[in-house]
């Protein structure tokens with residue numbers, strides 16, 4: 001496990017990070033988006049999905065009621081918002097099968113408990129005033145090296 005801290009000065013910075021990670025992502029990648037209400041998890045997911053879809057105006061609703069929303073992009077994306085997930089819900093019944101060759105974007109990943117995949121890029125967003133956020137990015141070194149844009153990382 002390695003970790004880096006990035007400063008995201010405004011929403012554009014969050015969206016730019018999402019697009020860079022999207023460009024380097026592969027089928028099977030799991031990206032866990034943590035942080036409090038309004039931290040920017042859905043903002044990140046929307047920019048990521050629009051980048052993979054190559055459609056900057058694609059409608060990306062928050063799946064807070066359906067819990068899981070899939071996109072027939074190439075590769076396919078599974079976007080989940082597990083805020084409302086109760087107890088020991090069957091993830092596969094929900095449509096969340098980490099064995100699939102999709103890219104997974106998971107908001108409120110703490111709800112996964114022991115079902116959280118070990119091979120994942122974890123992005124914890126935190127508030128710092130009006131528009132500034134920090135992203136604590138952690139995961140296996142190989143995943144960080146592949147997915148994090150070098151220009152956004154200062155030092156190691």
Ligand SMILES: Nc1ncnc2c1ncn2[C@@H]1O[C@H](COP(=O)(O)OP(=O)(O)OP(=O)(O)O)[C@@H](O)[C@H]1O
Pocket residue numbers: 008009010011012013014035036037038039040041042043044062107130131132133
């Ligand atoms: N640096 C930033 N990164 C992301 N969003 C920002 C930033 N600065 C301001 N914002 C604003 O913060 C809000 C983030 O909302 P968003 O829905 O992405 O949060 P969320 O983490 O998904 O919350 P929830 O847990 O309620 O789903 C948006 O209104 C966005 O415009």
Ligand SMILES: [Mg+2]
Pocket residue numbers: 041042043062081107
């Ligand atoms: Mg959200």
